[in-house]
Amino acid sequence: MDLEGLRSKYAELTNEQAEGLWFAPGRVNLIGEHTDYNDGFVLPFALSQKAVVAAGRRDDDLVVMHSLELDETVEVALGDLAPGAEGWSAYLAGVVWALRESGAEVGAATLVLTSDVPLGAGLSSSAAIECAVVAALVDLFQLDIDPVERAKVARLAENAYVGAPTGLLDQAASTLCEADAGLFLDCRSLESSLVPLPMTEQGLEVLVLDTKTPHSHVDGEYGARRATCEAAAAKLGIPALRDVEDLQAALGELDEEVMRKRVRHVVTENARTVEAFQIAMNGRLADLAPLLDASHASMRDDYEITVPTVDLAVDTARSAGALGARMTGGGFGGCIIALCRTGEGDGIGRNVADAFAAAGFGAPEWFIATPSPGAGRLA
Numbered sequence: 275m276d277l278e279g280l281r282s283k284y285a286e287l288t289n290e291q292a293e294g295l296w297f298a299p300g301r302v303n304l305i306g307e308h309t310d311y312n313d314g315f316v317l318p319f320a321l322s323q324k325a326v327v328a329a330g331r332r333d334d335d336l337v338v339m340h341s342l343e344l345d346e347t348v349e350v351a352l353g354d355l356a357p358g359a360e361g362w363s364a365y366l367a368g369v370v371w372a373l374r375e376s377g378a379e380v381g382a383a384t385l386v387l388t389s390d391v392p393l394g395a396g397l398s399s400s401a402a403i404e405c406a407v408v409a410a411l412v413d414l415f416q417l418d419i420d421p422v423e424r425a426k427v428a429r430l431a432e433n434a435y436v437g438a439p440t441g442l443l444d445q446a447a448s449t450l451c452e453a454d455a456g457l458f459l460d461c462r463s464l465e466s467s468l469v470p471l472p473m474t475e476q477g478l479e480v481l482v483l484d485t486k487t488p489h490s491h492v493d494g495e496y497g498a499r500r501a502t503c504e505a506a507a508a509k510l511g512i513p514a515l516r517d518v519e520d521l522q523a524a525l526g527e528l529d530e531e532v533m534r535k536r537v538r539h540v541v542t543e544n545a546r547t548v549e550a551f552q553i554a555m556n557g558r559l560a561d562l563a564p565l566l567d568a569s570h571a572s573m574r575d576d577y578e579i580t581v582p583t584v585d586l587a588v589d590t591a592r593s594a595g596a597l598g599a600r601m602t603g604g605g606f607g608g609c610i611i612a613l614c615r616t617g618e619g620d621g622i623g624r625n626v627a628d629a630f631a632a633a634g635f636g637a638p639e640w641f642i643a644t645p646s647p648g649a650g651r652l653a
């Protein structure tokens with residue numbers, strides 16, 4: 275990452291040195307897909323790819339924001355911060371607004387951003403930005419806010435200021451994760467615990483492959499899945515699908531085939547996520563592989579959120595030697611993850627690229643993911 279470029283852009287904009295650099299990572303979800311809005315469990319880990327902000331306080335009443343990638347500067351007066359703002363700068367300005375909404379005494383600041391989290395790939399480049407800005411402002415203005423509250427402030431920025439209705443998964447992962455660990459998060463109580471993921475020690479690695487499939491129907495399909503889950507919970511007389519205790523009995527009470535399939539995905543995925551947590555706590559990470567495979571089959575057959583590129587990537591990764599693989603993220607494109615033996619992930623990525631070329635699909639991109647620390651001060 276171009277941290278020198280970041281510092282010199284800050285100096286160019288302000289004629290001063292930045293007071294510091296703060297970072298927050300992107301994240302990938304190991305397992306637990308579409309369980310969050312059903313009050314269930316998720317198990318993400320933070321990536322080494324991250325957003326970094328060079329930040330400092332100002333004497334005037336402005337929030338000055340710059341993105342190195344977009345080479346664009348946006349200024350907003352503190353008094354003009356208001357929800358519904360458009361464009362990339364809303365992810366930064368939204369955090370200033372959210373902190374002030376929560377009563378924190380945050381004043382004028384310059385925020386210069388760079389990020390190597392792939393944008394719009396479902397690896398949460400947005401939460402990385404928000405959480406990096408929260409980390410910067412908390413230190414600069416000496417705020418006393420615990421990590422879970424920091425994640426909630428970042429989510430408030432995304433939900434209210436940007437206008438994207440998301441759960442706490444992305445911001446919790448970006449804030450609370452640690453190196454070589456995942457975060458097992460209860461989306462109902464918001465309690466979380468760290469799960470050791472010593473991949474290298476166990477001769478494993480996680481390949482993340484971006485299919486580069488444009489998400490076309492995502493919003494409508496997401497809304498439809500969510501509505502079906504809520505309708506099913508209402509029919510079953512429970513607060514959320516997380517509360518289904520006996521899947522067969524619940525399925526017996528529902529007469530629509532589509533609704534039964536959606537419920538089966540959510541309930542089994544939630545159980546797989548709990549099982550993944552237990553397996554990881556017992557220290558046998560290779561045993562996660564069958565859960566990844568089962569998760570993918572459930573998303574493909576019951577939740578019906580996979581697309582041909584994603585299915586081809588998962589099938590190819592498996593036949594090329596991955597121990598287990600699944601789509602990760604909301605669906606209809608985006609990334610897959612594959613649990614591989616150390617040193618084999620890159621070759622498996624190349625196999626998928628060959629299969630994509632043969633099928634006439636565009637070229638995917640991939641990297642080996644390292645479970646990395648959550649937000650903090652870089653320098």
Ligand code: ADP
Nearest residue numbers: 341343361362389393394395396397398399400
């Ligand atoms: P995801 O979080 O999955 O990457 P989102 O749509 O939630 O996708 O967030 C992507 C948005 O975040 C971009 O459209 C852009 O507004 C903002 N963004 C991400 N990275 C940068 C960057 N380096 N500079 C400016 N804005 C960025």
Ligand code: MG
Nearest residue numbers: 398399400401
């Ligand atoms: Mg996002």
